[in-house]
Amino acid sequence: MAIGTLPVTATARGSLRTRVRELLDREAILGPLFITPALILILLLVAYPFCMALYFALSNAFIGRPSTFIGIRNFVRLWDSDAFRQTFQNSFVFTASAVAIKVVLGISLALLLNQQLWFKRVIRGAVLLPWVIPTALSTLGWWWMFNSLYSVVNWTGISLGLMSPPGPNWLGQRYYAMTAVVLVNVWRGLPFFAITILAGLVSIPQELYEAAEADGAGALARFWYVTLPMLKGVLAIVVLFSTIFTFSDFNIVYILTHGGPINATHLFATLARQVGIDSGRIGEGAAISLYLFPLLALIVFAQLRYVRNQAN
């Protein structure tokens, strides 16, 4: 009897395999199948925490206590706090200056890395180091360098006669402190700019430069009329990412200044931690974190639209 049933089973198995193969050949099925694992991860690790944060921001949640929905009261009340208003201002100053400096230095560094250099690969790899080292660790190094007692920055400056003793109070004076946190953010973020822009540079067709040169364009004109327009798309994406990351920076400020002096370097993330975790007011903390979400969402929307138009 077994001999008789074997061909039937094999045929059934064969037809099942064929059907699966046919299904997988269809884009409408294979596409979602590939996306599903990533989608599950995004739902669990991004969407769920985001929705939780949104709920917390709209509630009077306090660690370990029952909470109730209070609408946008947290967002309104935050504006009364001097520390929050200061944080709001700091975030824009910090992000605008850090991103602007990173754009200028990033393009310069990318142009430099695009030249024929000795040990090009090693240098390109080394440039990435600040971006690869864990931020908390590298910022501790910077903290040591700006520390009032051990500052190697001041020691060098004084030794070279560039500073008069005791040198700038890097982390204790509001403008110096902001300079310090921006400097470390630039140091850390510059490789991301440089390498991404370098990728953009490499993809610019050489003929464009040759044609410009034939038309008598100098180095500056070639940069202005060829390089920069060709980099627009890459720059838009890099600036978009960097703006979001810089707005939400935490480690640098938390380690270097703890938000001080007198809240002069607090960013949304550090203030959110101080209020939400240290003081238990999760609702207010979440509202601080999400305060700029609508604005950032608009920036993302506008910039992505711009990039899409450029591509078309």
Place this chain on the structure above:
Amino acid sequence: MASMTRRTFVASGTAGLAGILASRVAPAVGQTREISYLCWNNFAPASDKKLGEIAQRFTKDTGIKIKIDHISHMGPQQTKYASEVQTQAGHDLVEMRMHFPWLYEPQLVDISDVVGELEKKYGKAIPSAYECGHVNGVWRAVPQYHGMFVATYREDLFKKASLKVPDTWEDLYVVGKELKKMGNPVGIPISQNYDSISTAGPVLWSFGGMEVDKDGKTVRINSPATVQTVEWYKRMFRDCMEPEVLSWSDASNNESIQQGKAGWIHNPVSAYIVAKQRKLVTADGINHHRSLAGPHGRHETDTPRFIGIWKFSKNIEPAKEWIRYLLGKREVYDEYIMSGDAFNLPAYEKLQDHPVLRTDAKYVALKGEGVQYHAYGWPAPGSEKVQLITNTYLLPNMLAKAVTGTSTKDAIAWAENEMRKILAG
């Protein structure tokens, strides 16, 4: 012995299994009892080692396994606590600092029975421990030890320059001017850290001031006593200190005196203990003196530490057994305190004259005769709003504003306004 039929065996077995499943607790017989304890890296590392040894003996004596995890004392522990509470999972026991029992009140087991036993044996818990651990009429955490702030100075430099050891905050200004001239300024942080509050509080209290009244609702920062405090800070900043204090972290004043710069700091004994352990050249010269007085007496910041048990713990009784073992057995508690090299002092009244204070002549000032010890925000209770005032550094920021150019009146008005908004929120 009554014989058991197959039918009764199945019936009783099923009922037992149903009971276990319903209660989610395994039967005591054959059950391995295990508890977990989250505590901080102690400022006196030998104390952590001793805790591990005591835990091993505890397991041997009681059969209860204990797993001790250490975490950095500032920063990460609050994130950890928040996540344990939000997820209702984690350690059974947690070490807590100052007002934490207020912050986590609804999540902590009422532990008044254990504190009652300890108080019967060792006398009342010290006032600062009561202020912080006794929340709305219930002990939410057991006082474990405390560490207070004390005047720490370079005795060798004082002797060399024939400076008088100060007795009041005004005396400190007089010697501070000389110290700054010598290149050894006074080191009191005026920045966004807890040490800044730990000094600003005692100065304010000594001048008769407070941030919020004991009702926890009325802001009292705008007072003549605060004006005196701010003016004192302004003079100190100008004549006795260097601008670096505006950038200091909790560790900076310790490092400054240990590295030979500061001539006087206000800190727990850790500055001296670490200098001694690391055999720094400054160790011999560092000493402590009696806490400074103001027109309204001598006050110091005290940081009591506690052990709390989360309500979500499934091992509340074994957890209590650990606390009784560590703190309730006099010889074990003494052994633990002695290992802390006077950084961890007993939190009960009858034990205040502890032998640990006689292990080094430089610990005499820690007896704190005539000194009143309080936690941050005193005399206000440690409500979550008062803690927000502390955690947003309003007191040091008010002082920082004043010493960097804002008028005394405006700086105080700013602090008053911010405190009012917090209490009204």
